[in-house]
Each structure stands twice: as structure tokens, then as C-alpha cells.
Amino acid sequence: MLLVLILAAALWGVGYLAGVSRSARVTSVAVLLLGVITAQLLLPDGHPLREATGGSAAMWLILGGTALLVLLYGHMLKALRSRAAPASAQELAMPSEKFSETELERYARHIVLRELGGPGQKKLKKARVLVIGAGGLGAPALQYLAAAGVGTIGVIDDDEVENANLQRQVIHRDADIGMPKVFSAQQAMQAQNPNVTVLPYHRRLTDEIASDLFADFDLILDGTDNFDTRYLANRTAVALGKPLISGALSQWEGQLSVFDPANGAPCYQCIFPEAPAPGLAPSCAEAGVIGPLPGVVGSMMAVEAIKMITGAGQALRGEMLIYDALYGESRKITLSRRADCPVCGAGS
Numbered sequence: 001m002l003l004v005l006i007l008a009a010a011l012w013g014v015g016y017l018a019g020v021s022r023s024a025r026v027t028s029v030a031v032l033l034l035g036v037i038t039a040q041l042l043l044p045d046g047h048p049l050r051e052a053t054g055g056s057a058a059m060w061l062i063l064g065g066t067a068l069l070v071l072l073y074g075h076m077l078k079a080l081r082s083r084a085a086p087a088s089a090q091e092l093a094m095p096s097e098k099f100s101e102t103e104l105e106r107y108a109r110h111i112v113l114r115e116l117g118g119p120g121q122k123k124l125k126k127a128r129v130l131v132i133g134a135g136g137l138g139a140p141a142l143q144y145l146a147a148a149g150v151g152t153i154g155v156i157d158d159d160e161v162e163n164a165n166l167q168r169q170v171i172h173r174d175a176d177i178g179m180p181k182v183f184s185a186q187q188a189m190q191a192q193n194p195n196v197t198v199l200p201y202h203r204r205l206t207d208e209i210a211s212d213l214f215a216d217f218d219l220i221l222d223g224t225d226n227f228d229t230r231y232l233a234n235r236t237a238v239a240l241g242k243p244l245i246s247g248a249l250s251q252w253e254g255q256l257s258v259f260d261p262a263n264g265a266p267c268y269q270c271i272f273p274e275a276p277a278p279g280l281a282p283s284c285a286e287a288g289v290i291g292p293l294p295g296v297v298g299s300m301m302a303v304e305a306i307k308m309i310t311g312a313g314q315a316l317r318g319e320m321l322i323y324d325a326l327y328g329e330s331r332k333i334t335l336s337r338r339a340d341c342p343v344c345g346a347g348s
Contacts, residue, residue: 033067099125103195107149113312120310121149127309130154130217132205132233134181136284136294137223137247137301139171144302146189146196150309153189154217156201157181168291205229210236219308221301222246222268225283227275234259234268238344243315244268245304247297251287252326254297257335258304258316261344265317266337270344293325 099107099121110116110124127150131138134157145153161169161176161184169181176184182200189198201213205224214220214236222233222244230246237244238261246268247256259268300321307313316332323330339345 100195103149106193106195110148115312116306116310120312123310124149124306125151127219128152128154128217129219129221129305129309130156130214131221131223132229133157133223133225134169134171134185135159135165135223135225136168136249136289137298138221139169139185140295140298141221141223141302141305142185142189143171143192144299145305146193146198148302148306149193150196150305152197152199152217154199154201154213155182155185156203156205156213157185158202158204164285168289168294170295205232207232211240214240214242217242219305220244221305223298223301225249227272230268230272231275235343238262238267243308245301245308247301249284249289249294249297252290252293253322253324254293255320255322256297256300256304256316257320258308260315260317261337263317264337266335267341267344270338270341271320271335273338273341290325293323296323296325 104111107121110121111118113120129145129150129152131142131145131153134142134155138155138157142153142155157180159181161172161179161181163174163177165172165181166174166177171188172179172181172184173188176187180200180202182202186198186200189196203209205213210232220233220237220242222230224230224233233246234244236242237259241262243258243260243262244267245256245258247254257271259265259270261267300323304315308315318335319332320335321330321332337344
């Protein structure tokens with residue numbers, strides 16, 4: 001028996017000095033032990049080899065079983081420790097890029113698209129998008145961004161749901177009347193896709209908060225219905241180098257564009273240097289709007305956001321898409337930067 005133990009120790013020591021892995025050394029000792037047990041079981045009593053290795057298989061079976069139990073216990077203990085160990089600070093700070101089986105099935109139609117694929121869907125999951133306004137344009141944009149798997153979606157609006165909103169703002173329900181729009185939208189988005197994070201801001205966008213708020217997001221969508229907020233959103237986005245997707249509606253017509261001076265495109269104020277005189281650009285409440293039109297334009301805004309996040313296709317930088325729902329026509333016009341623009345021009 002002593003001879004076998006010396007051989008086992010020699011195998012282990014030589015393997016250690018030669019840089020052999022621990023698992024390979026364990027295997028070599030196990031093969032030696034198995035050979036001894038086989039000899040004890042097959043050779044007749046009194047055989048010299050049997051006598052030299054202990055004379056009985058019982059003690060080796062007990063020793064082998066004990067060693068096996070110790071190895072299994074160590075393996076289980078290591079596995080439990082690795083599961084219980086906290087993630088590093090860097091891992092905790094970074095959003096997970098792994099998808100659950102439910103997410104893979106949900107986003108399968110994206111993943112099979114050549115222009116998106118798995119990498120594009122990962123970019124969507126890591127993206128942070130802010131939507132200004134949870135009304136006609138914000139409603140479909142928010143719904144489709146959530147459904148598409150955009151990881152973090154912020155929404156800022158100081159209004160509450162009214163009965164007159166429900167003709168076109170389809171993210172809200174009759175039961176939501178009187179509720180702040182951002183919370184109604186949050187409920188609908190998380191009911192649609194619990195895998196996304198929704199950050200509601202029930203307040204008006206002001207100069208005091210705009211810069212800090214925009215800095216926390218990668219991309220801004222402007223679905224507001226007043227020029228003061230549009231100009232504020234544009235100034236802030238340009239100052240921070242953030243792309244701004246802007247849409248607008250009037251009766252039967254909608255328009256959208258991507259304002260991104262950081263990438264050579266004009267800003268909103270390049271195209272609309274001044275707010276129109278009162279009465280020239282009436283609101284939806286004053287002029288009316290066909291119910292599905294915000295859904296068409298808001299969905300297009302969501303498409304532009306997805307394209308910009310993933311790099312798919314060509315975004316509407318330096319172009320404006322105009323959709324005429326009454327006659328079923330759409331057209332694009334080219335937009336140019338103004339050198340004298342007070343926001344993104346050379347002297348700004």
C-alpha cells in the first residue's frame with residue numbers, strides 16, 4: 001500500500017513541476033488507483049502484485065470513494081460561492097447585454113433583419129431615449145420604442161389625460177382620464193414590455209432642467225405642440241451634441257426631420273428662424289387633426305430613432321418628410337444649414 005501512495009505522490013509532484021493542470025494530475029492519480037483496484041479484483045489471492053498493493057480491494061474502494069466525495073464537495077462549494085459572489089462595480093453599472101428566451105422570441109423579427117440583427121438589438125437595449133410630450137406624436141413613438149426594446153425611455157409632460165385626447169392619443173385609456181400623461185404612458189409601456197425601463201417626468205420642460213435632463217439620454221424626440229418648447233429643445237440638443245427628431249401635425253398633414261448639426265445637418269432654428277405670428281400656425285385644438293395622423297407621424301419618428309440607434313439605413317438628416325393624409329401623398333424636401341443661425345451657425 002505504501003508503494004502505491006509513493007507512486008501517487010510522485011505522479012502528483014512531477015505533474016506539478018511540469019506545469020500539468022490540476023485536473024490532469026487528478027486524472028493520473030485516479031487511473032493509478034483504478035489500476036490497483038482492478039488488480040485486487042482480478043488477480044488470485046497470494047499474487048505478488050496483489051500483495052505489494054495491499055492484498056485487498058476493500059481499503060482502496062473506501063479510499064477512492066472518500067476521495068470522490070471530497071472532490072464532489074469541493075466542486076459544489078466552488079459553484080455555490082461563484083453564484084453568491086457579488087458582481088463587480090463595473091458589471092453593476094453596465095446594462096446587461098444578454099437576452100432572455102422571452103426577449104429573443106419577442107425581438108425575433110428584428111434579429112432576422114439584415115440591417116439590425118443581434119448587434120442592432122443589443123444597441124437598442126443599451127440605448128437611452130427621451131420623448132418630449134406624451135400626446136398625439138409621443139403616444140405612438142413611446143409605444144413603438146417600448147415594443148422595439150429600447151432599454152431606457154424617458155418621457156416628460158406636464159399635462160393630464162383629457163377626454164378630448166383619446167381620439168388620437170392611443171397610449172391612454174378612458175380609465176386614465178385625470179391621470180398625468182407620463183404615468184398613464186408608463187403603465188401602458190410597461191404592460192406592453194416589462195423588459196424596458198420607463199422614466200416619467202411630470203413637469204414642463206424648462207431652461208432650468210433641460211440641459212441636465214438631455215445629458216442623461218442619447219437621443220431626443222420632440223413631439224410637442226408649441227414653438228417655445230421646440231426652440232428650447234433644439235437649443236439644448238445642439239449645445240449637447242444630441243440628435244433631435246422632431247415631428248409636427250396640422251389637420252391632415254404631418255412632417256418630420258432629424259436635426260443633427262453635430263453630423264452636418266441643420267438644426268430646427270435653421271429651418272424655422274422665428275415662430276409664426278399668432279393664428280398662422282393654429283394648434284390641433286384650434287384647427288383640428290384627423291385621429292390616425294399622429295399615429296403615422298409618431299411611428300415614423302420611432303423608426304428614425306431605431307435607425308439612428310442601430311445605424312441602419314439613412315436617417316432624415318438634412319431632409320424633411322411631409323405626409324399628406326388627405327390625398328395619400330408624401331414627399332421629401334432638402335434642408336440646409338444657415339451660416340447665420342443663432343443656434344448652430346458659425347457665430348453661435
